[in-house]
Amino acid sequence: AQSVAQPEDQVNVAEGNPLTVKCTYSVSGNPYLFWYVQYPNRGLQFLLKYITGDNLVKGSYGFEAEFNKSQTSFHLKKPSALVSDSALYFCAVRDWIPYSGGGADGLTFGKGTHLIIQP
């Protein structure tokens, strides 16, 4: 099975500074990687994904992520953080989820990283 790991439970950044939220992956075959954001009491919002091609992927709200095959990482970045970026961020990988009766294509998520942007 594929997996992703988010090593930090929380990241604190001052407003205006660059931010990085880390994600590493473990997959067999080609990785299809995603970043989602969740604001309090809301569902997950899609930010960006890596399928193939350029290692630097640009997404919504000024976010980008860098795919690094040698380091098996897919870190989320933003050049200048905003207070409104404070939220819970999830890294995910497309995976075949095995069930006892078969299986299905779905997403396997990391545990999430709380990003706190301080004014």
Place this chain on the structure above:
Amino acid sequence: ETGVTQTPRHLVMGMTNKKSLKCEQHLGHNAMYWYKQSAKKPLELMFVYNFKEQTENNSVPSRFSPECPNSSHLFLHLHTLQPEDSALYLCASSQFSGASTDTQYFGPGTRLTVL
């Protein structure tokens, strides 16, 4: 926001109640999903429907029963739940479950509390 709506947004139920969660997508997608988000565990995929056909998931207790009457609507029927079933239940949709590159779009979720 994303074209996936869920009702109700909040639900409190007793262990003997029967209730249903509803999800509707307006994106023209063919695959729909139920995920469970608990406080202490990563997001878990519960059920997948592809072109209205369910993939069986025998790891989910039978007190959760999904229904997909058409490609736009998805239900999760709940009965005799346990307090540990309290969680945020998220619905998602994508163009096609079998295409690994498709993006899943999520609804706002239903916050379920079982007393």
